[in-house]
Every structure is written in C-alpha cells, then in structure tokens.
Amino acid sequence: MTSSTNSVRPRLPVPTAAALILAGTGLFLFFAATNVQSGWLYALDALLWAVWHWDLVLAGRRLPEITMTRLVPLHVGAGTEMTVVLSVRSDRPLRGLEVQDAGLEPYTTKQRAPIPLGYIRDAAAHETVTLRGTFSAPTRGRYAFLAVTFVTHGPFGLFRRPQTRHLSAPLWVHPVIRPWDGMIDGHDAEGNTAGSSRRTGQAGIFAGVRPYRPGDSLRQIHWPITARRGELSVKELELPPMQRVTVVLDLTHTGAVTEAAVATAADLIADLWQREIPLTLVGPGRTWEPARWEEILEWLADLHAGDLPDRSADPGAVILISDSLPTASWAPSLAAVYAPEGASAGGVPVRALLPLT
Incomplete structure (x- = not known):
C-alpha cells in the first residue's frame, strides 16, 4: 500500500528537557547580566538564545512529498511477533528523520502505541530507504494501521516536530491455531475414547494393512496377517466421504x-x-x-x-x-x-x- 499525501496533522515543534533547561539558563543569565551590567554575560546569553532559536527553526522544517509503502501481514495470531516493513522515498534528500508507525488502532477504542521503525540519517533524492520494526500482535480483534509519523529534530536535539502522514491498512488478529488432537476429555468428536483411531471407524472400507503404531486400536489389528508375518499389522480403511x-x-x-x-x-x-x-x-x-x-x-x-x-x-x-x-x-x-x-x-x-x- 502506498501513499504520497502531504502531512495531515502538522504540529508545532515540541521542546525537549534540554531546551527547557537551556531556556531557564538563558533567562538566568539575562537577569544576572542586567544586575551586574556585564557585557560578557550579555554575549553568552545572546549565544545561548541563538542556539535555542536556530534549533527551533531547523526542527520545524516542513517535510517534502514522500512516497511510502508498508508491508504487513493481513492476518496474524494473537501474541505472535510480527514485522512492519516501511519503504520511504522522496524526490528530495531526507536527513535526520526519526520514523515510527503510528500504531494499531482498534475499531472500538482510540488508544494506540507507536511502533519505532528506525532513523533516516542521510538519504539522497530518489533513494529508497527500508525500515523495519517488530512488535507483538495484540489480543484478538479487528485493527487498522492508520498513519506513519516522521519526527524532525534540530541539530542540537533541543526540539522535535512530529509530522503524520496517512497510510492505512487493516489487520485481523485471530486466535493462534494449534494442532487439534481430536480428543476432548478423553473423547473425540465422534465419541471414541483415547487409544482408538478417530479416523478409522467400522464404516470404512478395507484397503490394506500397515505395521502397528502405538495408539492404534486393538480392534483394528488384522489377526490372520499378523499371524503370518509374525508382527502386529493394522487394517487400513478408506473412509467414505464425510458429511457436513x-x-x-x-x-x-x-x-x-x-x-x-x-x-x-x-x-x-x-x-x-x-x-x-x-x-x-x-x-x-x-x-x-x-x-x-x-x-x-x-x-x-x-x-x-x-x-x-x-x-x-x-x-x-x-x-x-x-x-x-x-x-x-x-x-x-x-x-x-x-x-x-x-x-x-x-x-x-x-x-x-x-x-x-
């Protein structure tokens, strides 16, 4: 599934803890420089605010048009590990992008957890970048992948700006399928007890013999052939067509x-x-x-x-x-x-x- 739409949920750059600490330091230096009338404190304060604003501007840059392809399974067992593969391509260079899938959204709630996919450090124009992320499938239900989030950062890591692009895909989470042994509390669906064959009933047509295997019913042993061969042989039956x-x-x-x-x-x-x-x-x-x-x-x-x-x-x-x-x-x-x-x-x-x- 591909998408090349523009950002549908642009957000303002979000300051990190480092940006808040730097802003507090800048305010402290400004008031200190005002009190003591120190030129070098003014200069240091101006430098801090220049770095702060420069990081804000670069973190807030708008993304170019991006083409994306997401590969995910359509059906998956609950609790099993699954992989999300995302291919990203643009006509312009992509640098310094943190990429995460916005996550699965249940059809009954609006809660979802992002899935980290990786980081695009430096991709040339027209270059296809492939990213992968793994996570455990949620509980049984019907879900949807809705979007991919690109996070731009400033050069000093003071600000980050999430920009979300639509890229939807359904996901059906079913119970994990386990081998059915045909037995329920010692009985199978036809009422036979443990130790009897669930697929060899008296209604079958004799088709030959085979060596005895542990678990075969003693009623299915072909005694004349067993006597001639000197080893236990079991009747093979061809079953008639099964009813609905x-x-x-x-x-x-x-x-x-x-x-x-x-x-x-x-x-x-x-x-x-x-x-x-x-x-x-x-x-x-x-x-x-x-x-x-x-x-x-x-x-x-x-x-x-x-x-x-x-x-x-x-x-x-x-x-x-x-x-x-x-x-x-x-x-x-x-x-x-x-x-x-x-x-x-x-x-x-x-x-x-x-x-x-």
Missing part, C-alpha cells in the same frame, strides 16, 4: 473463558478445514458456509457475544462450543442428542453431537 459438520459457537460473555472458547473453536475448525470436510459455521448473528480460509480467520477475529440464529434445516453433525451453559435457541433442539457426558477443553464446554436426522 456444523460448528456452533455460543458466546454470551467476555473475558478469558470466552477467548478460550474461540481458541478451541479455531483449533477444531482448522482441523476440519484441512481434512476438507464441508463446514457450516454458526456464531452470534450469523450462519454461513466458508469458501476461503481467510474468511474463517476474519470471522474468528471479529467474534463478539450475541444471540445465535435459528437452527438450519440440515446442519449435519453438530459440535457446540460455549462459554457458558447453552441457553440459546440451538440448545433445546440439540439437547436430546448430546454426547452422553459432554466434554470440556480448558474449562470451555464442548459438546460432540450425533448427526441430526
């Missing part, structure tokens, strides 16, 4: 439990997506079928508490994840087909449901 899975995310609160619920849903959805299982996603106010992974990340980033829509006509197998006891319109109609004991992941209620008929 509906993931229902019931959010009624805010806080750590809600974030854990969204993170749990993210891990599960990522696993189902990688397995190319048809998905329907249900969250506060919306039921939809994703076509791109990026759409899922943006949905996860911008989820907030709210009411669930009515149950769809044919949701297939349903998995309900909630940050509280299910009380929405989905709960009564699904209560009869909850897995016998339910389950939980990190204190978040997760219910694996049988296919609806």
Whole structure:
C-alpha cells in the first residue's frame, strides 16, 4: 500500500528537557547580566538564545512529498511477533528523520502505541530507504494501521516536530491455531475414547494393512496377517466421504473463558478445514458456509457475544462450543442428542453431537 499525501496533522515543534533547561539558563543569565551590567554575560546569553532559536527553526522544517509503502501481514495470531516493513522515498534528500508507525488502532477504542521503525540519517533524492520494526500482535480483534509519523529534530536535539502522514491498512488478529488432537476429555468428536483411531471407524472400507503404531486400536489389528508375518499389522480403511459438520459457537460473555472458547473453536475448525470436510459455521448473528480460509480467520477475529440464529434445516453433525451453559435457541433442539457426558477443553464446554436426522 502506498501513499504520497502531504502531512495531515502538522504540529508545532515540541521542546525537549534540554531546551527547557537551556531556556531557564538563558533567562538566568539575562537577569544576572542586567544586575551586574556585564557585557560578557550579555554575549553568552545572546549565544545561548541563538542556539535555542536556530534549533527551533531547523526542527520545524516542513517535510517534502514522500512516497511510502508498508508491508504487513493481513492476518496474524494473537501474541505472535510480527514485522512492519516501511519503504520511504522522496524526490528530495531526507536527513535526520526519526520514523515510527503510528500504531494499531482498534475499531472500538482510540488508544494506540507507536511502533519505532528506525532513523533516516542521510538519504539522497530518489533513494529508497527500508525500515523495519517488530512488535507483538495484540489480543484478538479487528485493527487498522492508520498513519506513519516522521519526527524532525534540530541539530542540537533541543526540539522535535512530529509530522503524520496517512497510510492505512487493516489487520485481523485471530486466535493462534494449534494442532487439534481430536480428543476432548478423553473423547473425540465422534465419541471414541483415547487409544482408538478417530479416523478409522467400522464404516470404512478395507484397503490394506500397515505395521502397528502405538495408539492404534486393538480392534483394528488384522489377526490372520499378523499371524503370518509374525508382527502386529493394522487394517487400513478408506473412509467414505464425510458429511457436513456444523460448528456452533455460543458466546454470551467476555473475558478469558470466552477467548478460550474461540481458541478451541479455531483449533477444531482448522482441523476440519484441512481434512476438507464441508463446514457450516454458526456464531452470534450469523450462519454461513466458508469458501476461503481467510474468511474463517476474519470471522474468528471479529467474534463478539450475541444471540445465535435459528437452527438450519440440515446442519449435519453438530459440535457446540460455549462459554457458558447453552441457553440459546440451538440448545433445546440439540439437547436430546448430546454426547452422553459432554466434554470440556480448558474449562470451555464442548459438546460432540450425533448427526441430526
């Protein structure tokens, strides 16, 4: 994304602590010289004020037209380290510029922290300068990069003048996606216990054998071939095409439990997506079928508490994840087909449901 607009928020030069100390010293020398009528004190005072004003004038210089390109990821996991790359170019030389990204602005507040990018000491006309800054991505949500701030300094460092240029870009911060082991309190989404294969059910078609691996179900051992070979061999099954899975995310609160619920849903959805299982996603106010992974990340980033829509006509197998006891319109109609004991992941209620008929 590029921008070559003029400064949209010009500010007056801001004195540093050194400038205030120098001004105080100048006033003291002026009154001292007036009292004692000393010529050399007047001369020293005049020199101090000359330096003070010279630094003020140079710090307040206006920037030339600048072309900028910012490279940032569009989607990032919460808390992960990300890099902002800024390319700066001008038709005129650039000297003595401190550069910082104005920072991320949430869509819900007006608070943001600047991101230091570097310092342009001396760049010739038409030279492209590349600056980098790193920071940790904030909590889950929808954000925007809005501007870049250039800070000019006087030669003595007494004054600094921030000058801001617009350069916007969106950022979606989603939960960090972690591998889904398929198990929730010792059960997987199909109700199998730990130690059984979550992808090898009795409905599969026999396709061959392979050596036994720790964790394989003893029910899948092919005993005749095991006897002939003298080593444990496990049946390989080809699974029939998977039916649609509906993931229902019931959010009624805010806080750590809600974030854990969204993170749990993210891990599960990522696993189902990688397995190319048809998905329907249900969250506060919306039921939809994703076509791109990026759409899922943006949905996860911008989820907030709210009411669930009515149950769809044919949701297939349903998995309900909630940050509280299910009380929405989905709960009564699904209560009869909850897995016998339910389950939980990190204190978040997760219910694996049988296919609806």
